Amino acid sequence: MQEFIEQIEFPFLLIISGIILFSSNLIVFLIFLKNKELRSGIYGTILATIFAELYVAFHSITYSILAFSRVKIGYSWFCIFESFISIFFSLFWVCENTSIMLLYLTRNIVKSKLCRNLHLTSFLFSLIISLILLLNESLGLSSINTCYIKKESNHSLFFIAGCFYFLFILSIMFNVWFFKFRDTNKDRSFINGYNYFILISSFLNAAYFFNLMIDYFVEADVSFLNFFSIIFLFFASLYTAIFRIKIEHITLFFSDEEGKNKYKNILKFIFCKYTLPKFKEIKKRLNVKFIDTTENEKDKMIYNHIFNNKDFT
Numbered sequence: 001m002q003e004f005i006e007q008i009e010f011p012f013l014l015i016i017s018g019i020i021l022f023s024s025n026l027i028v029f030l031i032f033l034k035n036k037e038l039r040s041g042i043y044g045t046i047l048a049t050i051f052a053e054l055y056v057a058f059h060s061i062t063y064s065i066l067a068f069s070r071v072k073i074g075y076s077w078f079c080i081f082e083s084f085i086s087i088f089f090s091l092f093w094v095c096e097n098t099s100i101m102l103l104y105l106t107r108n109i110v111k112s113k114l115c116r117n118l119h120l121t122s123f124l125f126s127l128i129i130s131l132i133l134l135l136n137e138s139l140g141l142s143s144i145n146t147c148y149i150k151k152e153s154n155h156s157l158f159f160i161a162g163c164f165y166f167l168f169i170l171s172i173m174f175n176v177w178f179f180k181f182r183d184t185n186k187d188r189s190f191i192n193g194y195n196y197f198i199l200i201s202s203f204l205n206a207a208y209f210f211n212l213m214i215d216y217f218v219e220a221d222v223s224f225l226n227f228f229s230i231i232f233l234f235f236a237s238l239y240t241a242i243f244r245i246k247i248e249h250i251t252l253f254f255s256d257e258e259g260k261n262k263y264k265n266i267l268k269f270i271f272c273k274y275t276l277p278k279f280k281e282i283k284k285r286l287n288v289k290f291i292d293t294t295e296n297e298k299d300k301m302i303y304n305h306i307f308n309n310k311d312f313t
Contacts, residue, residue, distance in 0.1 A: 010145075013233075014234070022054060028247070041109050041110040041112065044111075045096050046100065053240055053244075063147070087160065091125065094167045097167060099119070101171070103115060136156065161209035168199070171198040197243050201239060204233075
Protein backbone atom coordinates (compact mmCIF):
# COMPACT_ATOMS: atom_id res chain seq x y z
CA MET A 1 0.00 0.00 0.00
CA GLN A 2 2.78 2.42 0.93
CA GLU A 3 4.55 1.64 -2.34
CA PHE A 4 1.35 2.27 -4.31
CA ILE A 5 0.85 5.65 -2.64
CA GLU A 6 4.43 6.78 -3.26
CA GLN A 7 4.81 5.46 -6.82
CA ILE A 8 1.30 6.00 -8.20
CA GLU A 9 -0.85 8.27 -6.05
CA PHE A 10 1.78 10.96 -5.30
CA PRO A 11 2.81 11.43 -8.96
CA PHE A 12 -0.84 11.31 -10.09
CA LEU A 13 -1.90 14.10 -7.71
CA LEU A 14 1.12 16.23 -8.62
CA ILE A 15 0.78 15.84 -12.39
CA ILE A 16 -2.93 16.74 -12.28
CA SER A 17 -2.36 19.81 -10.11
CA GLY A 18 0.76 20.72 -12.12
CA ILE A 19 -1.07 20.65 -15.46
CA ILE A 20 -3.99 22.69 -14.08
CA LEU A 21 -1.67 25.25 -12.46
CA PHE A 22 0.57 25.53 -15.52
CA SER A 23 -2.36 25.96 -17.95
CA SER A 24 -4.12 28.56 -15.79
CA ASN A 25 -1.00 30.58 -15.00
CA LEU A 26 0.29 30.50 -18.57
CA ILE A 27 -2.90 32.18 -19.79
CA VAL A 28 -2.70 34.85 -17.08
CA PHE A 29 1.05 35.30 -17.67
CA LEU A 30 0.50 35.91 -21.40
CA ILE A 31 -2.29 38.42 -20.73
CA PHE A 32 -0.11 40.40 -18.31
CA LEU A 33 2.85 40.16 -20.67
CA LYS A 34 0.84 41.50 -23.62
CA ASN A 35 -0.20 44.67 -21.77
CA LYS A 36 2.49 47.10 -20.66
CA GLU A 37 0.17 48.48 -17.95
CA LEU A 38 0.26 45.05 -16.30
CA ARG A 39 4.04 44.73 -16.50
CA SER A 40 4.97 47.58 -14.17
CA GLY A 41 4.47 48.58 -10.56
CA ILE A 42 2.59 46.23 -8.28
CA TYR A 43 1.18 44.38 -11.29
CA GLY A 44 4.72 43.66 -12.46
CA THR A 45 5.39 42.13 -9.05
CA ILE A 46 2.31 39.94 -9.44
CA LEU A 47 3.64 38.93 -12.86
CA ALA A 48 6.88 37.81 -11.16
CA THR A 49 4.94 35.60 -8.71
CA ILE A 50 3.01 34.07 -11.62
CA PHE A 51 6.31 33.24 -13.34
CA ALA A 52 7.55 31.54 -10.17
CA GLU A 53 4.30 29.53 -9.98
CA LEU A 54 4.78 28.43 -13.59
CA TYR A 55 8.06 26.83 -12.61
CA VAL A 56 6.46 25.17 -9.58
CA ALA A 57 3.91 23.64 -11.94
CA PHE A 58 6.65 22.55 -14.34
CA HIS A 59 8.55 21.00 -11.42
CA SER A 60 5.47 18.98 -10.38
CA ILE A 61 4.91 17.72 -13.94
CA THR A 62 8.59 16.80 -14.38
CA TYR A 63 8.69 14.90 -11.08
CA SER A 64 5.52 12.99 -11.95
CA ILE A 65 6.79 11.94 -15.38
CA LEU A 66 10.06 10.69 -13.89
CA ALA A 67 8.18 8.85 -11.14
CA PHE A 68 5.82 7.13 -13.58
CA SER A 69 8.73 6.14 -15.83
CA ARG A 70 10.56 4.71 -12.77
CA VAL A 71 13.67 6.76 -13.57
CA LYS A 72 16.02 6.86 -10.57
CA ILE A 73 17.51 10.35 -10.39
CA GLY A 74 18.99 9.96 -6.90
CA TYR A 75 21.57 12.67 -6.26
CA SER A 76 22.44 13.19 -9.90
CA TRP A 77 23.45 16.56 -11.33
CA PHE A 78 19.92 16.87 -12.76
CA CYS A 79 18.34 16.52 -9.32
CA ILE A 80 20.81 19.00 -7.80
CA PHE A 81 20.08 21.51 -10.57
CA GLU A 82 16.33 20.97 -10.25
CA SER A 83 16.59 21.46 -6.48
CA PHE A 84 18.55 24.69 -6.94
CA ILE A 85 15.98 26.18 -9.33
CA SER A 86 13.08 25.02 -7.14
CA ILE A 87 14.56 26.64 -4.03
CA PHE A 88 15.27 29.84 -5.94
CA PHE A 89 11.69 30.20 -7.20
CA SER A 90 10.22 29.20 -3.83
CA LEU A 91 12.13 31.98 -2.08
CA PHE A 92 11.47 34.39 -4.96
CA TRP A 93 7.72 33.73 -4.63
CA VAL A 94 7.87 34.44 -0.88
CA CYS A 95 9.86 37.66 -1.40
CA GLU A 96 7.67 38.97 -4.20
CA ASN A 97 4.45 38.36 -2.28
CA THR A 98 6.00 40.15 0.69
CA SER A 99 6.82 43.01 -1.70
CA ILE A 100 3.20 43.15 -2.88
CA MET A 101 1.97 43.76 0.65
CA LEU A 102 4.66 46.37 1.25
CA LEU A 103 3.88 48.18 -2.02
CA TYR A 104 0.19 48.21 -1.18
CA LEU A 105 0.79 49.51 2.36
CA THR A 106 2.95 52.36 1.01
CA ARG A 107 0.53 52.96 -1.91
CA ASN A 108 3.33 52.46 -4.44
CA ILE A 109 1.15 50.60 -6.91
CA VAL A 110 2.66 52.36 -9.92
CA LYS A 111 6.19 52.10 -11.30
CA SER A 112 8.56 53.35 -8.61
CA LYS A 113 12.12 53.15 -7.31
CA LEU A 114 10.86 51.14 -4.32
CA CYS A 115 9.33 48.56 -6.66
CA ARG A 116 12.59 48.18 -8.62
CA ASN A 117 14.61 47.85 -5.41
CA LEU A 118 12.26 45.18 -4.08
CA HIS A 119 12.61 43.20 -7.32
CA LEU A 120 16.40 43.35 -7.03
CA THR A 121 16.32 42.42 -3.34
CA SER A 122 14.03 39.45 -4.02
CA PHE A 123 16.28 38.19 -6.81
CA LEU A 124 19.54 38.59 -4.87
CA PHE A 125 18.17 37.07 -1.65
CA SER A 126 16.78 34.04 -3.50
CA LEU A 127 19.98 33.56 -5.49
CA ILE A 128 22.35 33.91 -2.53
CA ILE A 129 20.40 31.51 -0.30
CA SER A 130 20.13 28.98 -3.14
CA LEU A 131 23.90 29.17 -3.74
CA ILE A 132 24.62 28.75 -0.02
CA LEU A 133 22.44 25.63 0.10
CA LEU A 134 24.15 24.31 -3.03
CA LEU A 135 27.65 24.83 -1.61
CA ASN A 136 26.50 23.36 1.71
CA GLU A 137 25.39 20.20 -0.13
CA SER A 138 21.84 20.57 1.16
CA LEU A 139 20.15 19.94 -2.19
CA GLY A 140 18.86 16.59 -3.37
CA LEU A 141 16.01 14.16 -2.75
CA SER A 142 13.52 15.25 -0.10
CA SER A 143 11.62 12.91 2.21
CA ILE A 144 8.81 12.76 -0.38
CA ASN A 145 11.34 11.94 -3.15
CA THR A 146 11.17 15.25 -4.97
CA CYS A 147 14.25 17.29 -5.83
CA TYR A 148 14.35 19.95 -3.14
CA ILE A 149 16.05 20.04 0.30
CA LYS A 150 17.50 16.58 0.90
CA LYS A 151 16.06 14.79 3.89
CA GLU A 152 19.35 14.81 5.81
CA SER A 153 19.63 18.62 5.78
CA ASN A 154 17.17 19.52 8.51
CA HIS A 155 18.75 22.92 9.23
CA SER A 156 18.24 24.01 5.62
CA LEU A 157 14.66 22.73 5.59
CA PHE A 158 13.89 24.70 8.75
CA PHE A 159 15.21 27.89 7.17
CA ILE A 160 13.13 27.52 4.00
CA ALA A 161 10.08 26.58 6.07
CA GLY A 162 10.72 29.64 8.25
CA CYS A 163 10.47 31.88 5.17
CA PHE A 164 7.01 30.53 4.39
CA TYR A 165 5.93 30.83 8.03
CA PHE A 166 7.17 34.43 7.99
CA LEU A 167 5.01 35.15 4.94
CA PHE A 168 2.02 33.47 6.58
CA ILE A 169 2.34 35.54 9.79
CA LEU A 170 2.88 38.69 7.75
CA SER A 171 -0.25 37.95 5.69
CA ILE A 172 -2.30 37.63 8.89
CA MET A 173 -1.09 41.05 10.00
CA PHE A 174 -1.77 42.46 6.54
CA ASN A 175 -5.35 41.15 6.59
CA VAL A 176 -5.93 42.66 10.03
CA TRP A 177 -4.81 46.03 8.65
CA PHE A 178 -6.81 45.49 5.45
CA PHE A 179 -10.12 44.98 7.26
CA LYS A 180 -9.62 47.12 10.38
CA PHE A 181 -7.42 50.07 9.48
CA ARG A 182 -7.50 50.45 5.69
CA ASP A 183 -8.89 53.75 4.39
CA THR A 184 -11.48 52.51 1.90
CA ASN A 185 -11.73 55.97 0.35
CA LYS A 186 -8.10 55.77 -0.75
CA ASP A 187 -7.10 52.12 -0.65
CA ARG A 188 -9.05 49.85 -2.96
CA SER A 189 -8.65 46.13 -3.60
CA PHE A 190 -6.27 46.26 -6.56
CA ILE A 191 -7.05 42.65 -7.51
CA ASN A 192 -9.98 40.61 -6.26
CA GLY A 193 -9.17 39.21 -2.85
CA TYR A 194 -5.38 39.21 -3.20
CA ASN A 195 -5.15 39.61 0.56
CA TYR A 196 -6.97 36.28 0.89
CA PHE A 197 -4.77 34.68 -1.74
CA ILE A 198 -1.51 35.43 0.08
CA LEU A 199 -3.01 34.26 3.39
CA ILE A 200 -4.43 30.96 2.10
CA SER A 201 -1.59 30.03 -0.25
CA SER A 202 1.09 30.77 2.37
CA PHE A 203 -0.89 28.70 4.91
CA LEU A 204 -1.07 25.70 2.56
CA ASN A 205 2.66 25.91 1.88
CA ALA A 206 3.43 26.30 5.59
CA ALA A 207 1.32 23.20 6.33
CA TYR A 208 3.31 21.29 3.71
CA PHE A 209 6.57 22.11 5.51
CA PHE A 210 5.08 21.33 8.91
CA ASN A 211 4.64 17.69 7.96
CA LEU A 212 8.18 17.46 6.61
CA MET A 213 9.69 18.94 9.77
CA ILE A 214 7.91 16.48 12.06
CA ASP A 215 10.00 13.75 10.44
CA TYR A 216 13.13 15.22 12.03
CA PHE A 217 11.73 15.42 15.57
CA VAL A 218 10.02 12.04 15.79
CA GLU A 219 12.16 8.91 15.91
CA ALA A 220 9.32 6.61 14.86
CA ASP A 221 8.37 6.08 11.22
CA VAL A 222 6.09 8.96 10.24
CA SER A 223 6.32 8.50 6.49
CA PHE A 224 2.51 8.40 6.36
CA LEU A 225 2.64 12.18 6.89
CA ASN A 226 4.14 12.48 3.42
CA PHE A 227 0.65 11.84 2.08
CA PHE A 228 -0.63 14.95 3.86
CA SER A 229 2.29 16.96 2.49
CA ILE A 230 1.34 15.99 -1.05
CA ILE A 231 -2.31 16.81 -0.32
CA PHE A 232 -1.36 20.30 0.86
CA LEU A 233 0.77 20.81 -2.26
CA PHE A 234 -2.12 19.59 -4.40
CA PHE A 235 -4.61 22.03 -2.86
CA ALA A 236 -2.08 24.89 -2.96
CA SER A 237 -1.63 24.41 -6.71
CA LEU A 238 -5.36 23.95 -7.31
CA TYR A 239 -6.30 27.03 -5.29
CA THR A 240 -3.65 29.15 -7.02
CA ALA A 241 -4.84 28.06 -10.47
CA ILE A 242 -8.48 28.91 -9.67
CA PHE A 243 -7.58 32.26 -8.14
CA ARG A 244 -5.40 33.31 -11.09
CA ILE A 245 -7.97 32.49 -13.75
CA LYS A 246 -10.74 34.33 -11.86
CA ILE A 247 -9.01 37.68 -11.21
CA GLU A 248 -10.80 40.73 -12.50
CA HIS A 249 -8.55 41.53 -15.45
CA ILE A 250 -8.73 38.02 -16.85
CA THR A 251 -12.52 38.00 -16.46
CA LEU A 252 -12.84 41.31 -18.27
CA PHE A 253 -10.40 40.39 -21.04
CA PHE A 254 -12.40 37.28 -21.91
CA SER A 255 -16.01 38.15 -21.03
CA ASP A 256 -18.36 39.59 -23.63
CA GLU A 257 -20.54 42.69 -23.18
CA GLU A 258 -22.97 40.73 -21.02
CA GLY A 259 -20.16 39.45 -18.81
CA LYS A 260 -20.53 35.88 -20.14
CA ASN A 261 -18.66 33.27 -22.23
CA LYS A 262 -15.41 33.78 -20.35
CA TYR A 263 -14.20 30.18 -20.50
CA LYS A 264 -15.40 29.72 -24.05
CA ASN A 265 -13.29 32.70 -25.11
CA ILE A 266 -10.30 31.37 -23.14
CA LEU A 267 -10.50 28.17 -25.20
CA LYS A 268 -10.63 30.29 -28.36
CA PHE A 269 -7.58 32.21 -27.14
CA ILE A 270 -5.65 28.96 -26.63
CA PHE A 271 -6.32 28.04 -30.27
CA CYS A 272 -5.53 31.61 -31.47
CA LYS A 273 -9.18 32.27 -32.40
CA TYR A 274 -9.84 35.10 -29.95
CA THR A 275 -8.67 38.72 -30.25
CA LEU A 276 -7.90 40.37 -26.92
CA PRO A 277 -9.46 43.80 -26.28
CA LYS A 278 -7.15 46.72 -25.59
CA PHE A 279 -6.28 47.56 -22.01
CA LYS A 280 -8.01 50.96 -22.33
CA GLU A 281 -11.29 49.18 -22.94
CA ILE A 282 -10.68 46.96 -19.92
CA LYS A 283 -9.96 49.97 -17.73
CA LYS A 284 -13.27 51.53 -18.71
CA ARG A 285 -15.13 48.36 -17.91
CA LEU A 286 -13.40 48.12 -14.54
CA ASN A 287 -14.79 51.58 -13.81
CA VAL A 288 -11.82 52.29 -11.61
CA LYS A 289 -8.56 54.16 -12.00
CA PHE A 290 -5.55 51.95 -12.70
CA ILE A 291 -3.27 54.13 -10.58
CA ASP A 292 -3.69 56.35 -7.54
CA THR A 293 -5.34 59.69 -8.20
CA THR A 294 -5.55 63.05 -6.49
CA GLU A 295 -7.83 63.85 -3.58
CA ASN A 296 -10.37 65.45 -5.95
CA GLU A 297 -10.75 62.22 -7.92
CA LYS A 298 -11.70 59.92 -5.07
CA ASP A 299 -15.07 59.09 -6.59
CA LYS A 300 -13.36 57.58 -9.62
CA MET A 301 -11.49 55.14 -7.37
CA ILE A 302 -14.63 53.37 -6.16
CA TYR A 303 -14.28 49.67 -6.82
CA ASN A 304 -17.54 49.19 -8.70
CA HIS A 305 -17.95 46.95 -11.74
CA ILE A 306 -20.62 47.58 -14.32
CA PHE A 307 -21.59 43.89 -14.58
CA ASN A 308 -23.54 41.82 -12.09
CA ASN A 309 -21.57 38.61 -12.42
CA LYS A 310 -20.29 36.24 -9.71
CA ASP A 311 -16.83 36.23 -11.34
CA PHE A 312 -16.42 39.89 -10.37
CA THR A 313 -16.98 39.39 -6.63
